[in-house]
Amino acid sequence: AQSVTQLGSHVSVSEGALVLLRCNYSSSVPPYLFWYVQYPNQGLQLLLKYTTGATLVKGINGFEAEFKKSETSFHLTKPSAHMSDAAEYFCAVSSYSGGYQKVTFGTGTKLQVIP
């Protein structure tokens, strides 16, 4: 069984401050890890993903995440928050089990950016 834990359902940062959204996962097989972003009244879109290789992954809009196997973490960061970053962020783990793709999502973190 696999699971994802996102610490903090709401995070507030000041514009220009560091953004750090935490994600820990558990998986019995090597996972693929994702961060998705959801803007109000929209579907989810991919922010970045880790598959294999380099553990520091860069995504869109200046976000990046680092896969740390020893800590089973995949935290999302951005050096300087922008007002347009206000959204809900979901961490997800994907693996194949029994011939089927299994994707498990965290419960999401709403990011508020304060001017």
Added chain:
Amino acid sequence: DVKVTQSSRYLVKRTGEKVFLECVQDMDHENMFWYRQDPGLGLRLIYFSYDVKMKEKGDIPEGYSVSREKKERFSLILESASTNQTSMYLCASSLEGLGHGNTGELFFGEGSRLTVL
């Protein structure tokens, strides 16, 4: 550009009504999914399909059924809507199998917000 289209963005139905939510993807993806999204609970998988006419239960299938008669179309059916099915419903698709550049990335539609009165 890849696209997953959900036919209705907003629906209001009455308790006991039959509800159809339609989803169409134009990426020739084998896998299609229906999720339900509720505040504080994240996304929960209702059903998924890995091929035409094939379906598998997800984590919360009770009260729902699905239909996949064509590869590009995956429908979610609420046989008798109840107030506890008021939610945001998200359809997604992905390629089948590992490798060949497939990482399990999901492509989502815009969502269908259903209110059951």
